[in-house]
Amino acid sequence: MRKPFLVLALLAFATTAMAQRVSDLNGNHAQLYPTKDKAKDQEPGWAKPGGAGAQNLLNHGGPVIRSARVVAIYWGSYWGTQAGAAIRTQVDGFFGQFGTTPEYNTITQYADANGNPILLASLSQTPNASWYDGTNPSSTNVTDANLQAEVSKYLTQTANVSASTIYEVFLPSGYYASYGSSDSCGGPNLQFCAYHSNFNWNGIDIKYASMPFPGCSGCQWTGWSPQLNLNHFACHETREAVTDADGTAWYDRRGYEADDKCAWSPSPFIGTGGYGYQYEWSNEARGCVQTR
Numbered sequence: 001m002r003k004p005f006l007v008l009a010l011l012a013f014a015t016t017a018m019a020q021r022v023s024d025l026n027g028n029h030a031q032l033y034p035t036k037d038k039a040k041d042q043e044p045g046w047a048k049p050g051g052a053g054a055q056n057l058l059n060h061g062g063p064v065i066r067s068a069r070v071v072a073i074y075w076g077s078y079w080g081t082q083a084g085a086a087i088r089t090q091v092d093g094f095f096g097q098f099g100t101t102p103e104y105n106t107i108t109q110y111a112d113a114n115g116n117p118i119l120l121a122s123l124s125q126t127p128n129a130s131w132y133d134g135t136n137p138s139s140t141n142v143t144d145a146n147l148q149a150e151v152s153k154y155l156t157q158t159a160n161v162s163a164s165t166i167y168e169v170f171l172p173s174g175y176y177a178s179y180g181s182s183d184s185c186g187g188p189n190l191q192f193c194a195y196h197s198n199f200n201w202n203g204i205d206i207k208y209a210s211m212p213f214p215g216c217s218g219c220q221w222t223g224w225s226p227q228l229n230l231n232h233f234a235c236h237e238t239r240e241a242v243t244d245a246d247g248t249a250w251y252d253r254r255g256y257e258a259d260d261k262c263a264w265s266p267s268p269f270i271g272t273g274g275y276g277y278q279y280e281w282s283n284e285a286r287g288c289v290q291t292r
Contacts, residue, residue, distance in 0.1 A: 019260040022179065029247030030144070030179060030197035031257060033236055035190060035218030036264045055252040056283040057261075061113045062248025065207070069165040070095050070123040070238060073154055074132045076172030084172070090227040091170070092130050094234060094275045099123035101272040102291030103235065106280040107258065109292065110243050110250050118242060128158040140175050141187065144210070147177070148199050151208050161204060166196070166241045168209040168234060177212040184212035185219050193219035194233040196241045207245055209237040221268045221276070228276035232268045235259075235277045256281075262288035 022030050072095060078084040098104055099121045111117045124130075131154055137146060151167045154160075171177060176186035183189045196209040214220050214229040221229060236259040243250040244257045251257045262279035266288055271277040279288035 019256065019263065028198055030195050031240060031244075031247070031260070032179060032182060032192040032195045033233065033260075033263065034192050035216075037218050055254065056286060057110070057243075057250045057252050057258055057281060059111070059113070059250055060248055063205075063245045064110065064112050064118055064249050065164050065166070065242045065245055066112060066116060067119050067121045067164060068099065068123060068238070068242045069121070069129075069162060070099075071128065071154070071160065071165055071167050072130045073150065073167060073169045074130070075150055075169055076136045076175065077134050078172030078174070079132055079170070080134050087227050087230065088130070088132070088170075091230055091234065092124070094231045094273070095129075096124045097273050098235070098238070098275075103271050103277045103280070104239070106282055106289055106292040107239050107243050109282065109284055110258070112249075123238070128154075128160045131158065136172065137175055141183075142171055142175055142177050142210075142212075144177075144179050144197070147208065147210050151199075151206060152201060155201060155206070161201070161206075163205050163207070166207045166209060166238055168211050168237065170211045170230070171213055173213045173215060175213070177210045179210075184210075185214060185216035186212075190216065190218060194237050196237045198246055205246065207241045209234075209241060211237070224268075224276060228270070231276035232278055236263065239280060 019031060019034060022032060072091060074088055079088055105120060108118050108120060147169055150169055177184040178187055179195060181189055182191035184192055194209060194211055198205055198207045211230060211233060214226055240257045240259050258281045259278060261281040266279045268276055268278045269290060271290060279290055282289045
């Protein structure tokens with residue numbers, strides 16, 4: 001999720017719009033997907049069906065992930081409980097089919113700098129496509145540094161290292177993510193529901209996402225279970241990590257990435273496989289679409 005920059009402790013940035021694009025001191029980007037209330041309070045202008053007055057995405061020449069994989073990292077003992085394990089099973093099922101769905105196919109219209117399009121891909125990867133770490137985070141506040149350390153732990157222990165993989169870390173109920181002074185559900189400064197970013201690990205550009213537990217109304221769609229809300233955010237973060245892996249590829253003149261332009265409005269929906277999705281921006285349709 002991109003936007004102009006914000007100034008936060010230990011970070012240099014600025015922002016005014018719906019999604020926040022932030023940069024750390026190493027120049028890596030992070031896109032914070034705001035709560036639905038924050039999205040309403042901030043600058044209007046995200047896309048509506050039909051794309052009235054909307055700007056198409058532009059290719060800025062940076063990397064995309066043409067054939068992507070996803071590793072779901074479940075961090076904390078909660079994911080070993082009956083409730084947590086049931087959510088894990090459902091989310092794993094979502095990833096097992098997402099990369100070949102019409103909802104994912106919407107991004108195959110976008111290409112790398114050489115004109116090679118993003119491909120439909122089986123996102124689940126074996127071995128170690130889903131990883132459970134029963135050790136709880138050291139604090140209820142999981143910082144971005146903590147999150148990168150957890151991804152690094154997975155990479156070290158499994159040797160499943162790839163610049164084409166998105167490592168998505170699911171935090172347990174009762175914990176929250178923070179990025180600078182902004183927090184997810186449960187934190188003192190609620191601003192976002194999830195985010196994606198990248199960092200250098202032994203010379204490899206690692207893409208990752210923070211997937212906090214959707215434990216507050218600002219990160220829940222009406223009537224949806226935690227599983228469906230996590231599907232929704234995984235849909236958003238995965239497609240954006242694919243189309244704008246390092247913050248230098250596909251976004252519009254205002255800085256919105258593909259999923260930013262359709263976030264929260266139109267409404268998230270139940271789609272292929274009975275999972276939760278959000279609309280996606282289509283340059284072809286010049287508006288938000290469910291599928292392609």
